[in-house]
Amino acid sequence: MSLFKSASLVSLLTLASRITGLVRELLIAATFGASALTDAFNVAFRIPNLLRRLFAEGAFSQAFVPVLAATREKDGEAATRELINQVATVLAWALTLTCILGVLAAPALVWAMAAGLQQNPQGFDAAVVLTRWMFPYIGFMSLVALAAGVLNTWRRFAVPAATPVLLNVAMIGAAWWGAPWFAARGWEPIYALAGGVMLGGLLQLGVQLPALARLGLLPRIGLTGSALRAAWRHPGTQRILTLMLPALLGVSVAQISLLINTQIASHLATGSVSWLTYADRLMEFPTALLGVALGVVLLPQLSAARAADDGQRYSDLLDWGLRLVVLLAIPCAVALLTFAQPLVAVLYHYGAFTAADVRQTSLALMGYGVGLLGLIAVKVLAPGFYAQQDIRTPVKIAVAVLVFTQCMNLLLVPHLAHAGLALAIGLGALLNAGWLLVGLVRRGAYRPSPGWARFGLQVLAASALLAVFLLWSSAQVDWVHAVQAGRRVLSLALIVAGAVVVYFGVLMLAGVQLRQFVRK
Template identity: 75%
Template sequence: MSLFKAASTVSLLTLVSRITGLVRELLMASTFGASAMTDAFNVAFRIPNLFRRLFAEGAFSQAFVPVLAASRAKNGETDTKLLIDRVATLLTWALLLTCVIGVAAAPVLVWLMASGLKQDPRGFEAAVFMTRWMFPYIGFMSLVALSAGILNTWKRFAVPAATPVLLNLSMIAAAWLGAPWFKAQGIEPIYAMGAGVMLGGLLQLSVQIPALLRIGLLPRIGLSLTAIRLAWADSGTRNIARLMVPALLGVSVAQVSLLINTQIASHMAPGSVSWLTYADRLMEFPTAMLGVAIGVVLMPQLAAAKAADDAEKYSAMLDWGLRIVVLLAVPSAVALLTFAQPLVATLYHYGAFTDRDVQQTTTALMGYGAGLVGLVAIKVLAPGFYASQDIRTPVKIAVVVLVMTQLLNLALVPFFQHAGLALAIGIGALINALWLLLGLRKRGSYRPAPGWGVFALQVLAASALLAVFLLWSAQAVSWTGLRAESFKRIGLLALVLLASSAIYFGALWAAGLKVRTLMRR
């Protein structure tokens, strides 16, 4: 499977995931709005997600996938299967211990994440209750990440990419069917979302089992102390653990930033955490479709190229990934900056979601949009280091950027409130991406192919034309005024997006850029 086909598969399935995710957020916004109780759920959901990023797609995946790919290339599949079994054994026992501690420490975790919820004792208690119920979610998702690392290394990209859809469908069912039922039983309706999260985690783990059985790599988890000792003595698991130490620091830096931002937002106007969450969901749409899709495909391929000492292929894959980022992330950023309000209004402006919620979510989305190119580029640039089993360099950069982001918060939050938090993250991402790029260039891992200057001018010219059209479209229609005519508003949005695509790619074609050739290069 070519890089383009693999990335297209992941991107298409990620699109399905993000569409169902938007439906989920739309239902949540219309059912619950933005209130102290939605803030409580969002805080409670962020806590297991924070730990998930330590054990799952964050530090663990960054350490596991390069070692797994190198083991397959050098040692063969029999030894690699043994490595998988031993890694799964250690991970499972670590997760069990973490879940027990997390459930017991829920009040402390909620206070550390969002002490501002104490202003409303009911909201704080709800957050603690939901944290306890949802904390085991990290166990499901961390084992899903283990499975995804195996399947992606064996170029089975479809199942890992489609898996998140199951969480979205579970949460949609919770908001649509569960919340009214809970209310009829005299139970706080928002608790239905916690049940939806747990069901989604269980379903996501379940679908990995047949996929792993088909390639004969379903892990065998050791239950005895002897199995644990043997697993820890394995040189491969020790190498993963060694790589995880700096990776944990790097992921922790990102999570500390999230924790600080959530803490700050919890002391602002009620609904601030939710406004940022709704904006973040929209921002993740292009981030996941572009950055995550390309990064997932590139990581094992880069690791294999490094193991084979093929520097030319290594650099060429990075160059291809960066060109795709520029080609698609720049117009996406333009759209978020010039057309944010119509997007928010069309997707969220129903039921309990008010005009004020639209405006506040819009400003947060524009803040994220300012740094979208950086957020996407990091997903391509960081694997350039991870594939070489160099996790320390990205971590050092992340630590410095964290400090810079918090300094930006001091300058921006007094003027822009919650939107200042989003803008600081966006600017920090741009700095992070540029630093990673310069690092790869300096060490000679990445050598830009000819033609970047002309390519950049073509993209910028087409994006400028797109910006003019989107600014006009945002002003030509009263997007919030069409609340009662939802189908008309959705239809208009679809027409604008189709016209935007035609204008952008048409301008690129007129400028002489052969997009299909670039995609398949």
């Protein structure tokens, strides 16, 4: 399968995950509303999710995949299977201990995450119970991360990309059928969601195990103390642990930034946190569909090229990924900057979501749009360092960008309020991507292929005409006041279709050969 087809497959499955996730949130809101118990569930669910982002999908994946790909390239299949077995043994023991401690320490964890729940004893107690039920979810997701790393290295991208849908489906089922079933038996319906989370984790792991078995890579976990000691001393395990430490710091930086921005937004006008959240969910669609897909596909390929000391293929892979980012991210950014209000109105302007909310969310979305190219490019550039087993450099850059972003907040928030927070994130993302790019070029790891100037001008010309088309189209419809919901949706669909024709039509007339992106 070509890299383009692989990235397209991951992108399509990620879209399915985002759509089912939106359905999940809408159904939970409709079923449970907003109460002390829903706050308790959200806090309890956030605890294993935070650990998942820090360890499973973050630090562990960034450290494991490059070492796995390098071992496969240099030492062969037998050594790779041995590495998988040893890492799985250490991981299983660590997860067992972590889950036991998490269940026992649930009251302290809930207090650390949301001490304010103590104002409502029912909510605090429910959060503790839900945390205890859902904490083992981090165990499932860490093993899922291990399996996904193996499958992605063997270029089996479909199963890992599809598994997040299973969590959403399980939680939809818990809200739709489980909650009434609990209520009929006199049990608190919110606890059904905890069952949905655990079922979703079990399903995600369950579908990956047969895929590993078909490759002959199902891990063998050592259950004795001697097996654990041998696994701990394995050079591959030690290398992964060494790489995880800076990776953990890097992932923590992003979470710290999120916490700081949420804290600042909470001191602004009422609704600021929600406006940023709604805009962020819209912005995540292009970043996930393009950036995450490219990162998943490129990291094992870059790692293999680096392990084989094939500098030309390594550089060509980065060049291909960056050209695809420029081709698709710039028009998306143009759409967020020129067409934000129609997008927000069509998706959110119903019921209690007022015209003022549309305007404020649109401003935040435009702030994010400024840095969309950087947000997506980082997903390609950072794996360029991870593939070299260099995690420290991206982490140092991330820390510097965090400081820069907070300085921008000091300058922008007094004038732009919540939109200043979004703009600061966008500017920080551009700085992050630019810094990573310069670093790869300076060390000679990335050598841009000929034709970038011509390609850049072609994309800018097509994007300029796209901006004109979207500005004109936006002015033809009163998206907020006069248009019924059905007409808004139809108008948006027609304009998006027209925008695609305008953009890619201009590119082809300008001589861009789109087939160049479909490469092996």
